[in-house]
Amino acid sequence: MSAQGLYTRRRITNAIAMTFGTAATVLGLFFLVWILWLTLINGISALHGSLFTKITAYGPQGGLANAIVGSLMMDLIALLICTPIGVMAGTWLAEYARLTRLGTVIRFLNDILLSAPSIVLGLFVYMIIVLPMSNMTHGAVSFSGFAGGVALALIGLPVIVRTTDEMLQLVPSTLREAALALGVPQWKLTMQILLRAASSGIVTGVLLALARLAGETAPLLFTAFGNNFMTAHPLDKMASVPVAIYQYTNDPDPTLHAIAWAGALVITLFVLALSLLTRLFFSRKKVSYG
């Protein structure tokens, strides 16, 4: 092949590849816009005040008030469980086990838990909480908001562990050395200096975890189950927005589909607003570390 021919061929290959890359990006963005736009359009047209004031027991005439309360309740339970455990586990990884074998193994398994199938985590909580509770109370308490919260905590836990670990590793070691040289014991150093220095990063982790677990449906199906009435008692069966969307989408009634879209809009806005907030926190943190 002549030099000129080779040159032309290379240029054409390059042009094709560049066009493909651009087209792929446009395709990805197209799907994003398609999904968000439809959620917005269908959601807004079904968004009435009754969505937040009426419960699902009224069906097509109702709203999602009990599901919203249930979701908030279970998200809260989940955060109350996974934040302390996650922060402590992450602290152990970063401060006590940075290079040890057990630390490496746990860090590794935490990453696997991060993408483990959420439906299996739901089954797990069903086996260890819902069934035993039902057996102990002879069926009086079975599915519960508490079980749902635990299942969601399992979704959020690895996120918090990972961010805490990473954020603490970013804290300069001179800070540790200075404190240790003054005779500060390790627990005080960790609680009062290191966690404080990494606090904005840890808040980021908690927000990320919330954004992830708030939209989860699969782990709630067999733990919190669902409920058509308003309840905030953690031992009752509890409704949630994602599960209500799931049930309404499965229903043939188009009026319920409209309510499901409104719920979808609410939850999408909540989750996306959280991720934006996280970004804000995160960029500020980067600046303060210089």
Place this chain on the structure above:
Amino acid sequence: MQVTLTRQLVRDSERRAHLDARYDRIFRGVLKFCALLVLAALLGAALSTLWGGREVLFGQGLHFLTSDAWNPVKDDYGALSPIFGTLVTSLIAIVLAVPVSFGVAMFLTEIAPTWMRGPVSSAIELLAGIPSIIYGMWGLFVFVPFMSGIEPALSATLGRIPLIGKLFQGPPLGLGLLTAGIVLAVMILPFITSVMREVFQTVPTRLKESAYALSSTRWEVLWDIVLPYTRSAVIGGIILGLGRALGETMAVTFVLGNSYNITSSLLMPGTSISSSIANEFNEAVGVHRSALIALGFLLFVVTFIVLLIARLMLHQLARREGK
């Protein structure tokens, strides 16, 4: 006087050192316990589903793994159809998502002007933030009608090709394996893209600049320099996407059609492990419930192995970087 004061001070500081040491031990123990809970969660998920499915896993053994029957009336259960559906939809997702992710990662690291990279990559990552139930709704209400519109055309074109033609023949229901695979592809796209983009950025600039200095085109730099350098991590990212696709429930449940069969056509409805569990668990009792939990165990084991391989491959590049 002086002596007693000194003695007092020494005693005080000794006592404090003693207390501090004890608090340190307790503190350390509590932290370690929490870290071990992560391990316990994974182990517990495996063991509890194994226990819950014991009736079917140990009672029927191989029959459960090799049979395609799923009959709650006769209590005869085989995992083959759900396994088939899970594998096929995930494979479709990977086949479609990998080239697109590669294209997007290429765009974000080599093609786009610098000012565009941040916003576009944030937008792609936004796709990962959308809850999976929204993908499911969109899939059922929007994408299924769309697919049933174009499926006759697929059958008429791709369906005529010998060998692979069979895959695209069938009724234009809209629902089915292909539709579920495409929805999954959109879902895992941001995960694979973000891994690829990140590892592409780890390639030392001097390697790329050397290639450019030898008058390589952008494509040649990417294909001959960047990709070989990051190969194991790129494959790790792809397998990570596979792990996501295997375990995904909500995005596929609505669009699969929930029917237990194994067909040669991708346009036919099917089922997957996760969607079987989601659809039937709350109505199931006895052996049926045990069979569904056993399915959950299988899913957990398979995704665990897949994710383990993915993480190991991602780890390799990080180690070479000296992290």
